[in-house]
Amino acid sequence: MANLLQLLRRGDPARPRPDSLRRTRVEVPTEPPTTDALFLVLRQMRAPLVVVVAVFALMTFGLSLMPGTEENPQPLSLFESFYVVSYTGLTIGFGELPHAFSTQQRMWVMLTIYSSVLAWTYSIAALLALSQNRTFRQALALQRFSRKLRAVRTPFVLVVGYGRAGEAVCRALEEQGRAFVVLDQDEERVQQLALDGYLTDHPGLVGSGRDPRMLGLAGLGRDQCEAVLALTDSDETNLAVVMAVNLLRPELMVIARSANREHAQQMHDFAADVVVNPFDRYGAYLVMALRRPFSFRFASWLMSRRSAELPHHLEHLAEGRWVVCADGSFGVEVTSDLESAGLDVVLVDPAHGKPDVSGAVGFVAGAESDIVNLAMAAHARIENDELFVAVRQNSTVNEAPLAAFDPDSVFIPTELLAREAVARITSPHYWSFVDHVLHEDDDWCRRVMEEIVSVVGAETPVSARIDIDVAHAPAAVRWLRSEQLLVGDVLRDPDDREVRLAAYPAVLVRAGRRTFTPDLRAPLQEGDILLLLGREADLDLIASTLFNDSAVEYVATGREVATAWIFRHLQRWSWSRRGRHSRLSDAPEHRPPFPPRPPV
């Protein structure tokens, strides 16, 4: 019954993004702000080259006028002069050709040597200076980047801002085997991308996300671009990215980070798919942990790689005073979240020394500095041993001491942001389920989590997406054309249909509408997408079942159908004598080639 209600209330169709504010279609600009490298070389080398040519021309001309010796009174011809000046000017020196020179000729050759060497050194120095020139190197880097980008043939994600959050996102994307391109305005960060030891070489470009041309250069206009992440630490830049994507490529998914509500609202105006404010999110999680402990446990179990068990005695914490010691917008966000949940909160500025935590039940150390946070948390723990301590961790540098201190909750803004952003891109259906868990009430979460744990065990489950279509489940599709296949049948062991495999149906997507925790007795249709949570081996087994006609018939009906042609005929003959029949056709159907697995 609850399922039906969900369908009405939050059966969000997984449609492409809503129409943007775009009124006319404009090509994504890719005109490079800097010029290309060869052009720069040519432009800069004009003067040196002209000097070299002029010196050689003048010296050749002069040499052809100098009178010769008494034996050979003819001056050198123009050709001979040019020959002599060429080897002399290039400091090769063959001596005096075609015959010994007169004094005048020698004087001229001496002049030639000095002037031509000067001209050469000038032009070489100009070339070296050019290779050190910042604009020139940027132009070279840009050309290298464009070459690399052209080589990217797979769909890629454009990551704007390669700070801590960007790095975490890129790591996660690489784990998922996704291609990505990085745009950051800090040259050092882009160099860091090359040094960070990814398995493959990912293109990185130095440029500001505020410049749509830079976004275009970084691949916004390419068909392979599938999503854009705006993760810079400047809200305005992130807003600029969201605007550019919405107006130039409205069909792309865009996820942005924001630290203040005003900007978040503006991003939503431009139809950003998701705006993640890690500060706000943390406050919400904290409130959830206090008010809806089961939802929180369930959600963190689904989101974590290692099952983070939370202390169970959180309920009483909702009844006392909370002290938040933080600066900047983090303190404001957390305080407002806790207050809106009806808690008694005191916000203290870290600059005012050690906060007074006597009589408090919870303490949040949220300063910008990890050292200050750890010091405050330690002091709070000394003063009040029963205190619930939450610590904000700003960088990975102090991970070890903080882990040893073992606070009750650790807030790592970048990790929170990265986890959510990557999950949304790589497994939208899985994330929709997590999102659903975040918003459901405690009883539902408790019930469903117990169900899942009873089926798949206490470890965080793996998710798999099952498409009921000709490409991914040909046998199931053939079966469905004449018969019925239930969701529960798919989860049966193809060796013994009474055994339920370690898999739990989390989401059923039909015609773009999501049903969460579908009933096991619900019949499947062609074109459905089923998101399963479970153990990897069992999920693979389910995927293979859907390719095998006999296995599908067996899990659906319990009839064991022979797979070999001759045995099937024998079986059919023996069954026809007993008045039974299989519904399998004889003609082997042409199967399409197996496409790569879509994201979960």
Add this chain to the structure above:
Amino acid sequence: MNLEKVVFGFFVLMAATLNFGYVLGDMSDPDMHNAYELYAAVVVNIIATILKFGDRTQIGAVHLATSLVASIQLIIATLVWVWASHVDPAEVTDAHMSSVVSIAAGALLANIVSIVLLVVETVSYRRR
């Protein structure tokens, strides 16, 4: 006044005038074609070509192309002349001279196109 334009125009015109001066006269008569004039034409043409480097406009690209044609033609003419006066035992014959001059005349055509382009550019140029 734009000094770059002055220098550029000077060399383009100079390349054409020297080339024209060399070609002028009876084709097969070596006395009517001064080797120094050919030499100067080659040098000035090469400088004019270098000056056209790095212009990214459409007309700049055409400029560079015509200039390259003229330079290459003149260098070929020079090579033929060197062959005639230094290698061939018969010294500079009428046949040699007429082929040198005809190749240089080809370069003149390219140089005339260059001048036309220069004029077109100047006429269509507006102060913005």
